Amino acid sequence: MKGKFYMGLDVGGSKISAALVDTKGQMSLLRRQSTPPDGKLAQELLIEMGQGLQEHADAGGATIVGVGMGFGGPVDYPSQRVRRSHHTEGWDINLPLAQTVGEQLGLPTRIDNDANTAALGEALFGAGKGKERILYINVGTGIGGALVRNQQIYHGAHSNAGEIGHCIxxxxxxxxxxxxxxxxxxLASGTAMGQAAVRALEENPDIETSLKNVPREEITGELVGDMAVEGDELCRRIVAEAADWLALAAANACNLWDPDAVIIGGGVSSTGETLMEPLRESFRRYATSPQNEETDLYIARLGYDAGVIGAAALALTTL
Ligand SMILES: [Zn+2]
Structure with a gap:
């Protein structure tokens, strides 16, 4: 491997991913490890994974220009500090994670919230390629969001812009x-979809659904999404209901931000058209003219790799 690369480090609640990404968004040397249940250990692992990539790059004569990190929790972008982690113990409040990792690897390093980096990945190399303004909605266990304009994240006054999940x-x-x-x-996160399924089963134990034989504690949003894709009627209804709430929030956001495209990413993107069909229909109903006709709605294209490709995209666009 020769040429210029950017290192992407994606720190999620369950997995840490690391890879080298070229200027066209092509990934190489992807590594994934479980996130240690302690912030200190997680930082050590991050540095170790980064150093591993550096050794491979050095051996192959490749240049790493810089490091981009996506973090699964709030990040204060101007100070480049992690505010706190929702996932695990041992992350200090206001931790200068980009500085620590950058110093250890000897490379310029930038960090942002992982919904922002995933949005950037989609904007540069995924469903948003060629679009100037993007509203990105990340639907997983929670709901995050981001606003991208001209391949740059709009952070707002408190690094909180785009947090559509907490729009009431x-x-x-x-x-x-x-x-x-x-x-x-x-109302519309994976967690909410799982809870809606459990509620439906409790209210109507005779309901026809393949979820019937699944232990309640194993009913997750992911499972509901998979079953919906397979045609389970109850699960399809739950996904369509979530799609309706997402469309309502997206339509409101489009009145403020007027993007060229709305991209739905995160775990829910595996449901594809099962989610997008009712979502588009509801959006046309809730949105104002001309957005109701002209704003494009897409499912994210980078899938699970959006995090690590997006992290590298942060380095690519800011360093
Ligand atoms: Zn909230």
């Missing part, structure tokens, strides 16, 4: 992890 779409609705009620996340 139902007054006095179900409680959200953030303490408010009726947030989009509490």
């Amino acid at each position: 779409v139902q007054k006095d609705g179900p409680e959200c992890a953030c303490g408010h009620r009726g947030c989009l996340e509490a």
